Amino acid sequence: MDYLLAFLVGGSLCALGQTLYDRTRLTMGHVMVIFVVLGAVLTALGLYEPLIRIGGAGATIPVSNFGFVLTRGAIMHLEQMGLFGLLNGIFSQAGAAVAAAIILGFLMGLLFHPKG
Amino acid sequence: MSSKVPDDAKSRYARDAARYRPRPPYLRNFLAAFFVGGAICAAGQVLHSAFVAQGLDDVEAGARMAAALIAVGALLTGLGVYDSLGRFAGAGSAIPISGFANSIVAPAMEFAREGYVLGMAAQMFVVAGPVIVYGVLAAFLSAAVRYLVLGTGG
Numbered sequence: 001m002d003y004l005l006a007f008l009v010g011g012s013l014c015a016l017g018q019t020l021y022d023r024t025r026l027t028m029g030h031v032m033v034i035f036v037v038l039g040a041v042l043t044a045l046g047l048y049e050p051l052i053r054i055g056g057a058g059a060t061i062p063v064s065n066f067g068f069v070l071t072r073g074a075i076m077h078l079e080q081m082g083l084f085g086l087l088n089g090i091f092s093q094a095g096a097a098v099a100a101a102i103i104l105g106f107l108m109g110l111l112f113h114p115k116g
Numbered sequence: 117m118s119s120k121v122p123d124d125a126k127s128r129y130a131r132d133a134a135r136y137r138p139r140p141p142y143l144r145n146f147l148a149a150f151f152v153g154g155a156i157c158a159a160g161q162v163l164h165s166a167f168v169a170q171g172l173d174d175v176e177a178g179a180r181m182a183a184a185l186i187a188v189g190a191l192l193t194g195l196g197v198y199d200s201l202g203r204f205a206g207a208g209s210a211i212p213i214s215g216f217a218n219s220i221v222a223p224a225m226e227f228a229r230e231g232y233v234l235g236m237a238a239q240m241f242v243v244a245g246p247v248i249v250y251g252v253l254a255a256f257l258s259a260a261v262r263y264l265v266l267g268t269g270g
Contacts, residue, residue, distance in 0.1 A: 006161035007154035010212070014153025015146050017207035022140040028210045029243040032219070035211060036251040044258035057160035060178055061185065061212045062153070063247065070255035078263055086263070090255050093179075097213065100183050101220045101244065104190035109224035109236045112194035 002056050009055025013062045032063050039067025044075070069093040145206055152201070152208030160185055160212075182213050189214025193221040219243035 017031045026034075042048040048068045052059040059065060070090050077089025091098070160181050167177035189212075192198040198218045201209045209215050220240050227239035241248070 007158040010157025011150040011154025014208045014211045015150040017211045018149035033250045037254040040254035044262040058157040061157045061160045074259035100186045105220040105224040108194040108221045109228040
């Protein structure tokens with residue numbers, strides 16, 4: 001059941017992104033930015049966590065989840081250490097993904113060359 | 117006169133071009149994005165459950181699942197497979213976190229020949245940079261507004 005829900009929620013989010021891409025003249029970069037911003041706003045409204053409870057990986061794999069972890073980090077540190085936590089917390093949970101992507105990006109750039 | 121609908125050659129051309137621009141196959145693209153994106157998320161859920169079965173808590177299992185998907189996305193980009201998938205699935209492969217990795221790895225590979233500093237390192241963030249910039253801005257603002265409305269206790 002978890003797998004089916006992840007499939008349905010994740011698939012729907014991707015299909016929504018594709019519709020946005022096809023029906024407007026936005027680039028895929030714009031669509032990704034919109035997803036991240038929506039993820040952040042839904043998190044502050046308390047709506048993204050219920051989506052994760054329903055969809056599991058279907059909600060945590062799409063890039064909107066990047067907005068969720070940035071915002072959740074900011075909110076958690078804000079509650080623990082006051083206003084400075086707002087800055088301090090933003091990358092507290094998103095850091096691993098960014099670090100992994102940078103390190104692997106560099107490695108792949110060294111190892112592989114694009115075809116064509 | 118500028119308030120009228122412009123009728124110079126340039127805007128006539130833009131109107132005509134818009135009429136003949138091919139319509140994307142909406143349904144085909146929608147279904148491809150749905151099934152490929154859904155499949156990636158279902159595979160992520162399988163990984164997540166496997167990590168939980170090993171005794172990791174939910175948050176840590178989620179973090180490792182994300183790292184694994186980034187690694188797979190980066191490797192498939194290196195092998196040239198992820199970009200073929202992207203041509204087929206569009207947002208179905210771009211929206212998942214493996215697509216975020218792809219958006220960093222693909223320009224890193226392409227611009228390596230233009231140098232490691234201003235080529236590879238600078239171009240890596242051509243898509244991921246905007247995602248991070250607007251993500252941080254949105255997180256900062258929405259957390260701040262939430263704080264102003266709810267106070268710390270909320």
